[in-house]
Structure formats: structure tokens, C-alpha cells
Amino acid sequence: MALLDFQTSLAGLVRASNGSDPSRRVSLTDDERRYLSDLAGNAAFRFTVKVQRSWCAGRAAKAAYLTLSILPGEVRDQLLEEWVNSGGGTHSFVGRESSAFLEFIASHLVEPSHELTICRMELAALRSSEGSLRFKRPESSRIHRPDGLLRRGPYASVVHFYAEPERVLNALVRREPCPAISSDITTLIFGPGFDRLYTRATSSELALYDRLVSPAAALELSGEGFARETMQRLLDGGALEYWNKRSQAKYPLAT
Amino acid sequence: MSGSGARPTSAVPQLGIGLPYFASLPAELYQSRVMDFVEITPETICRQRPTETAIELDIVPQQMERARSTCAGLPMVVHGVELSIGSAHDWNTAYLEMLDAFQEAWPFVWHSEHLGFQTFRGTDGSTQEVGVPLPLPPTMEAADLVARRSAMILQRYGVPFLLENPAYYLPDAPSDPEIGDDIGLMRRILERSGSLQLLDLHNVYCNAINHHFDPFEAVDRMPLDAVAEIHIAGGSWDGGFWMDAHDGRVPEPVWDMLEYTLPRCPSVGGIVFEMLDEHVQKLGVDAIQQELTRARKIWMNRAQGDSYGVTRLSDFTRRVSTCL
Numbered sequence: 001m002a003l004l005d006f007q008t009s010l011a012g013l014v015r016a017s018n019g020s021d022p023s024r025r026v027s028l029t030d031d032e033r034r035y036l037s038d039l040a041g042n043a044a045f046r047f048t049v050k051v052q053r054s055w056c057a058g059r060a061a062k063a064a065y066l067t068l069s070i071l072p073g074e075v076r077d078q079l080l081e082e083w084v085n086s087g088g089g090t091h092s093f094v095g096r097e098s099s100a101f102l103e104f105i106a107s108h109l110v111e112p113s114h115e116l117t118i119c120r121m122e123l124a125a126l127r128s129s130e131g132s133l134r135f136k137r138p139e140s141s142r143i144h145r146p147d148g149l150l151r152r153g154p155y156a157s158v159v160h161f162y163a164e165p166e167r168v169l170n171a172l173v174r175r176e177p178c179p180a181i182s183s184d185i186t187t188l189i190f191g192p193g194f195d196r197l198y199t200r201a202t203s204s205e206l207a208l209y210d211r212l213v214s215p216a217a218a219l220e221l222s223g224e225g226f227a228r229e230t231m232q233r234l235l236d237g238g239a240l241e242y243w244n245k246r247s248q249a250k251y252p253l254a255t
Numbered sequence: 256m257s258g259s260g261a262r263p264t265s266a267v268p269q270l271g272i273g274l275p276y277f278a279s280l281p282a283e284l285y286q287s288r289v290m291d292f293v294e295i296t297p298e299t300i301c302r303q304r305p306t307e308t309a310i311e312l313d314i315v316p317q318q319m320e321r322a323r324s325t326c327a328g329l330p331m332v333v334h335g336v337e338l339s340i341g342s343a344h345d346w347n348t349a350y351l352e353m354l355d356a357f358q359e360a361w362p363f364v365w366h367s368e369h370l371g372f373q374t375f376r377g378t379d380g381s382t383q384e385v386g387v388p389l390p391l392p393p394t395m396e397a398a399d400l401v402a403r404r405s406a407m408i409l410q411r412y413g414v415p416f417l418l419e420n421p422a423y424y425l426p427d428a429p430s431d432p433e434i435g436d437d438i439g440l441m442r443r444i445l446e447r448s449g450s451l452q453l454l455d456l457h458n459v460y461c462n463a464i465n466h467h468f469d470p471f472e473a474v475d476r477m478p479l480d481a482v483a484e485i486h487i488a489g490g491s492w493d494g495g496f497w498m499d500a501h502d503g504r505v506p507e508p509v510w511d512m513l514e515y516t517l518p519r520c521p522s523v524g525g526i527v528f529e530m531l532d533e534h535v536q537k538l539g540v541d542a543i544q545q546e547l548t549r550a551r552k553i554w555m556n557r558a559q560g561d562s563y564g565v566t567r568l569s570d571f572t573r574r575v576s577t578c579l
Contacts, residue, residue, distance in 0.1 A: 002401065008378075011375040015383075032392075048494075090384040093298070093303040096310065
């Protein structure tokens, strides 16, 4: 198993640059230990680390393009540097990198703010897009079954806008100042089955989505006053899905 | 697994000159007579999809349709980047499953991967990505691991499978005496698996500059009878190292290397001029056509062998210095 330990040690050194202690890996030969220990002072190793950092920063910048473009330059650079230094930017597929980096950015932004809204929108669009390739509109008849349980769709999310969405997005595209934060909130629901992957949520759709923080029977929801048409619309858009108790969550449920 | 060293060289068709597929390039370029085949990296038309237990790769049908329509019936070869064939803990099975579906939808003449690793087992046991491909140590364990996997791939897809020699900046890792160096590693893998080599001449050029050796001597030591495809590309200087950046035209010394190497590879099926997507627009269609035309001229003259009279290290050093 020397190769396994050698690769773990070498990759760890490149990712961390300051490195783990390779000598802790028991199956390394003396030559391998010496090689790994000597790397820190080697120009070629430092260049490899520089290339790795550069690739990681490039991937991350591409992965959160929209959100980064709304942030001031110094904030953008700081977030990118912090992300790469913490081991981010290594995912070769933009989707996976986007998801992780956007979550990281969101944790650094103020609520409410247009920046956080754009970040959540980029993440929501990504998730819906990921689900759209295999999304199949569910059978409408299932909703009438007594055992029909509903839950939030694995690729669905809601995004709150604190100004008219078009105004915020136009300001972003034209690189103009965003409108003031308003108490008049517009909510978009994202799901893989919606046209353009989202719909402007009605109050009843939003109430139903909020209600389904845990699965519930369609019959029970009807009893609480939710209309079948509302359930059906969200099912068709992939914001909700039928839930079989025996199956596990396919993806962390969106909040 | 073949232990005899026999290789399916007769199975490599003579395709000619190829170019990677880029959605950003005009379709007319692919439909012109400037190239004979196209090389596609399937991951570029895929999306990752998290499932209950793993990350799967889905081909995006619209993107595949667009690629097929652009390439308009050209023979196609696959050049993968995500398999991580040399990772000791595991390789990327999602890539193989995607490639199964890809082959069914769009059969490829041959396919290739990079000899190296880009994933490793993290301290928590999970698969982690390095963020940059790293070379394998020239050891028996590494050779046997990749040979075993290459043989499985050959059987799975039924078409030639090629391994590309990598560019690397790290100093040479400790080796087993039976293997020696990266050339010995490639040789042993090919002999034991029946797979073939994708000889990336720009990678050899990078390594020769950064590690101070004679690239022609390195080429002479390679298993040239097993070379099925050749890559040429451009690069640039950064921090005192020549980078395998794929950001421009092919340097003159790499053209020299191509003229020297091509007649020595009896089974080669094609030459591909590589670029990275982000540099395609800067390079431009005219420059791409010129590189392909120049490659074709060398391809057409390949039977002349040593008549090119390419000189060795002293001339190489001189030509590198003119590129600085």
C-alpha cells in the first residue's frame, strides 16, 4: 500500500503547501519520506503549488461568476483567496465547485442584501439545472392516493428578492447600483420542471413549500386548506415530489 | 491481461490531422478539409449530478447533439481528463459509466487518458481532488495498477486505449530499479496491458526544459512502435518554468520534435493540435488553420524518415533560446 500513502502525502502537501507530516505514514520507504520532506524547499514543488492555486482560483471564479460580479473587487479577491487557501477550487466540474463555493460565499454575506439574494439565486439555478436532465413530470393521479406523501423536491429552492427581481438583475447586468432594500419581498421558486427553471411564487405556493419542511400527506394538506391545483403546479415544476417512506433523501433538502 | 507485449497496432486507423472540439469555434472550421478527425473530451459536454451514494456524470443531450452536428460525420476520438487512472485508492467509475453511454450514442475510434492521478484518499476516507494532475512514481506498484486498469478498459470498450505521457514540474520521485523513470513506467504499462501511447510532444518539451534533458534522446527511449497518436501544443514561461499552458502556437522546437518523431512511429494514427478553450478566441481561426496545415505537411512527408536531418541537443537549445 506504499502507493496509496505516497499519493495521500504528496497530494496533501500540494493542497496544503505547508504540508502534513509525511513521516507519519507507516508504509513509506525511507527514500519516499526523504523525497517528501525535501519538497518544501524545492522550487519545482513551489511552482506546482502555484499552478494548483492558480487552477483552483480560476475554477472558483468561473463557478460563482454571477455572484462574484456583484461584489466589490476587494471582497471578491478576499473571498477567492480564503476559499482557495481553505482547500477550495479543486473540483474539476463547475457544478460541484459552484455549489460548495456559493455556500461558502453565502455564509459571508449579510441578510438581507441583494448580494446574498444573487448568491442564492445562482445556487438555486444550479441545483434546478442539475436536476433538469432527468426530471420527469410526476403522474397527476398519484395525488389522489390516500398514501400519497409529498415533500420538497431535491433540486428545488426558494429565493427572496428585496426589490423587484428585474430591477436587481438589470442593475447587475448594466453594472449600475442596485435598488434600495425594500420590505416588499418577491419570492421565486426554483425547480427542474419549471420553464426557465423558476416561477414567481404565489402566496399559497410559498405557504405550501414552507409547510413541507417535512413530508406530509396530500390528504392532510388538503385538510389544512391547500388546493390540489397548487400541489400539482409545484409537483409539475419539481418544487415538490412524491415521497416513498422507504427511500432516503437523494440530495440535501433545500431550506 | 497481455503479458507478451503484443499490441493491437493493426487496429489503429490512419486518420490524419485532428483538432479538439470546442463549441466556441465556428462549425465551418470543423466542416472544412483542414482536419481529418476530431478529438472530444466528453466531460466538456457533461454535468455532474449528486445521487444518494455518489456523484454521477450525465451527458447533456443538447450539447452532444451540437457537437455531433458541428463535427458533421468526422471520425471522432475521445480524450478524457477525469478518470484518474493512477489513483491508488480508486478510480473514477462515474467517468467509465458516462463513457459507456457516450460510446453507445457516438462510437469513438480510440480513446485516451492521462497517465497520472488527480484524486486521493483524504484522512476521513473520502475521495479528494488534488486540483491539479500529479505524476505517478515510477514503481512496479504504480505500473501494475495502471496496467490492470488499462487492460480492463481495453476489454470494456473494444477499441484502442491510449495513455498520455504527462508534463510535470515536481522533481523525480523515488523509483524502482526495474522501472527507472517515467518512460520505463509507460513502457511497462503498455507491455503488460496491450494499451498504446498518446505521445504528447509538448509535454516532453516542457519536461526537457524544466528538468534539463535532451528531448530527442528521451523520444529515442520511448516505445515508439506503440505510439498511436501525437499531441502538439503551445505553452509559455511562468516563474522560470515552461508551462504546459496550451495557450498559443506550437513552438519551433516542438515542430522539430514532430518531424523527428513521426517517421519513427510506425503505428501512429493521427496528430492533434491541442489548445485550452479559454485561449481559442485569442489564437483565432486563421492561426489554428495554419498550425493544422503545417502538421498536415509533416504528416504527408512522414515516410521520408531521417531525411529531415533534425539536429540534436545543441540545436534544440538554440531554438529554445530564440523562443524566450
